[in-house]
Amino acid sequence: MLGLAPRGAALGSAAPVLPSLLHLARQFTEWATVDPKKLSGAAPASCQNLVAGRWTGSRESRQLPDPLNGEPFISVPHTQVDEITPFVESLRAVPKSGLHNPLKNPQRYLLYGDVSFRVAAEMRKPAVEDFFARLIQRVAPKSYDQALGEVRVTRKFFENFTGDQVRFLARGFTNPGDHAGQTSSGTRWPYGPVALITPFNFPLEIPALQLMGALYMGNKPLLHVDQRVSVVAEQLVRLLAHCGMPASDLDLLHGPGATVGEVIKRAEPRSTLFTGSQRVAERLAVETHGKVFLEDAGFDWKIMGPDVSNVDYVAWQCDQDAYACSGQKCSAQSILFAHSNWVQAGLLNKMAAAAAQRQLSDLTIGPVLTWTTEAILAHTNKLLQIPGAKVLFGGKPLTGHSIPAVYGAVQPTAVFVPLVEALKPEHFGTVTTEVFGPFQVVTEYGDGQLPLVLEACERMTHHLTAAIVSNDINFIQHVLAHTVNGTTYAGIRARTTGAPQNHWFGPAGDPRGAGIGTPEAIRMVWSCHREIITDFGPVPPASGLKQS
Numbered sequence: 001m002l003g004l005a006p007r008g009a010a011l012g013s014a015a016p017v018l019p020s021l022l023h024l025a026r027q028f029t030e031w032a033t034v035d036p037k038k039l040s041g042a043a044p045a046s047c048q049n050l051v052a053g054r055w056t057g058s059r060e061s062r063q064l065p066d067p068l069n070g071e072p073f074i075s076v077p078h079t080q081v082d083e084i085t086p087f088v089e090s091l092r093a094v095p096k097s098g099l100h101n102p103l104k105n106p107q108r109y110l111l112y113g114d115v116s117f118r119v120a121a122e123m124r125k126p127a128v129e130d131f132f133a134r135l136i137q138r139v140a141p142k143s144y145d146q147a148l149g150e151v152r153v154t155r156k157f158f159e160n161f162t163g164d165q166v167r168f169l170a171r172g173f174t175n176p177g178d179h180a181g182q183t184s185s186g187t188r189w190p191y192g193p194v195a196l197i198t199p200f201n202f203p204l205e206i207p208a209l210q211l212m213g214a215l216y217m218g219n220k221p222l223l224h225v226d227q228r229v230s231v232v233a234e235q236l237v238r239l240l241a242h243c244g245m246p247a248s249d250l251d252l253l254h255g256p257g258a259t260v261g262e263v264i265k266r267a268e269p270r271s272t273l274f275t276g277s278q279r280v281a282e283r284l285a286v287e288t289h290g291k292v293f294l295e296d297a298g299f300d301w302k303i304m305g306p307d308v309s310n311v312d313y314v315a316w317q318c319d320q321d322a323y324a325c326s327g328q329k330c331s332a333q334s335i336l337f338a339h340s341n342w343v344q345a346g347l348l349n350k351m352a353a354a355a356a357q358r359q360l361s362d363l364t365i366g367p368v369l370t371w372t373t374e375a376i377l378a379h380t381n382k383l384l385q386i387p388g389a390k391v392l393f394g395g396k397p398l399t400g401h402s403i404p405a406v407y408g409a410v411q412p413t414a415v416f417v418p419l420v421e422a423l424k425p426e427h428f429g430t431v432t433t434e435v436f437g438p439f440q441v442v443t444e445y446g447d448g449q450l451p452l453v454l455e456a457c458e459r460m461t462h463h464l465t466a467a468i469v470s471n472d473i474n475f476i477q478h479v480l481a482h483t484v485n486g487t488t489y490a491g492i493r494a495r496t497t498g499a500p501q502n503h504w505f506g507p508a509g510d511p512r513g514a515g516i517g518t519p520e521a522i523r524m525v526w527s528c529h530r531e532i533i534t535d536f537g538p539v540p541p542a543s544g545l546k547q548s
């Protein structure tokens with residue numbers, strides 16, 4: 001309630017007529033159960049599961065270490081396999097025809113347009129935007145600008161699906177039939193019970209965009225987010241409920257990945273969207289008998305054409321692509337193929353200078369959550385065994401910090417590997433291993449060596465993002481024509497990172513590959529095609545019927 005001035009209160013009277021700023025800030029997040037500004041070992045937060053519309057705990061909890069100083073600061077349900085029956089039953093209770101579809105409960109499309117409108121309005125409030133940005137920073141340390149960018153992309157996504165836009169997602173088509181009374185119509189049908197598993201690196205954006213896609217299309221999702229960051233998704237779910245989402249429309253399961261894996265085995269959701277590592281992706285593909293959509297490993301390349309221009313800008317973009325969020329973006333620049341003209345123009349020195357500006361104090365470099373310092377340095381040393389390989393910059397641990405040893409802490413690093421050596425079968429696997437941290441491989445090619453670069457792209461196994469940095473249309477068309485990555489930027493401003501709400505983001509070249517964010521992605525991942533052929537007559541006279 002806004003503390004408006006009481007009727008008749010005189011201006012200038014001693015009684016306060018406006019609510020205090022503190023009160024306003026608090027009411028903006030009345031649905032929240034954590035305060036990211038206070039969150040610490042001294043003021044820990046705790047999380048809850050949501051199942052069948054009820055918030056619950058679990059027998060055991062895990063105390064998460066603060067990634068910046070190791071103090072236990074969040075207690076998260078450590079849900080065990082013997083506690084999953086309510087989650088299995090909740091999913092099993094969902095009909096295959098979903099909670100809504102074009103013929104059932106169509107008012108729910110409008111409900112979700114309305115929920116999205118309210119969430120977007122809430123997220124426009126500076127206090128709410130700041131709440132999510134800071135909460136993201138506390139669990140997946142990244143600079144404030146990067147965290148705020150994640151919140152704003154999420155808000156714009158909600159804005160995109162307000163009003164009638166959810167209903168339009170389920171748009172179908174009709175074709176005239178063979179005779180009077182017959183029409184065929186293509187419809188978008190939900191899967192019903194579905195699962196959604198997302199990683200740590202974008203704790204708000206990935207769960208929000210995929211979750212809403214699942215809900216918009218009429219499914220009931222079981223949501224599981226990496227437990228190191230799932231506090232953010234829980235706050236999103238609380239905001240959704242505050243904005244009118246029926247609390248029983250989704251379940252939220254905190255805990256180890258193995259527990260959600262077991263729920264999936266027993267509940268057999270009709271489809272599962274997984275975002276995370278290749279290892280778990282392949283395992284789920286087998287366990288679900290292929291009923292998966294995957295957004296997995298990203299070994300992302302950037303090719304720089306022979307035409308050099310705007311070297312300062314391009315070096316800045318390389319630094320952003322490789323090291324923003326400490327390289328923990330699936331779209332991060334993993335390998336750079338620089339034409340010799342760029343090397344001669346001083347690109348690598350400018351990249352080194354940009355990387356040297358990054359610092360822990362503003363989280364432009366920070367903890368690595370899935371690779372330890374030792375593992376990153378061991379990988380660096382393995383690359384350095386390749387003839388001609390050398391460290392261009394970085395290659396050392398960060399110093400003067402209290403990041404716990406379970407996480408990694410290394411300088412932004414670039415290792416140069418000669419192209420011909422990189423292509424040798426004994427080296428190729430190491431060179432193209434995705435290091436989910438501030439790390440990239442750099443190589444150089446000369447005139448006449450583009451076929452070797454394209455051969456490297458052909459032999460890579462995953463095709464998520466890519467960048468072709470050039471303004472030479474013939475060069476760009478040639479590279480585009482011979483490669484397949486799902487999200488490819490081309491032009492002098494090309495980047496590998498960038499997963500906004502306004503374009504498709506996802507891999508190509510794999511029939512299991514998913515997409516995120518756009519109407520096409522939502523329709524493809526969260527609904528299937530159903531053809532309904534209506535044939536009401538008039539019926540022809542029986543005398544004219546022939547057997548065949």
Ligand SMILES: NC(=O)c1ccc[n+]([C@@H]2O[C@H](COP(=O)([O-])OP(=O)(O)OC[C@H]3O[C@@H](n4cnc5c(N)ncnc54)[C@H](O)[C@@H]3O)[C@@H](O)[C@H]2O)c1
Nearest residue numbers: 198199225226257258261276277280295296297298330370
């Ligand atoms: N392609 C994309 O859009 C995209 C986006 C973000 C991250 N990623 C990839 O994610 C990886 C980094 O994340 P990570 O290494 O922490 O991923 P991960 O595979 O270890 O974890 C991802 C999720 O899977 C869950 N999980 C773990 N074991 C499971 C099991 N047996 N059954 C079901 N779920 C299980 C985890 O709890 C977590 O929520 C990188 O490879 C990165 O490229 C890809």
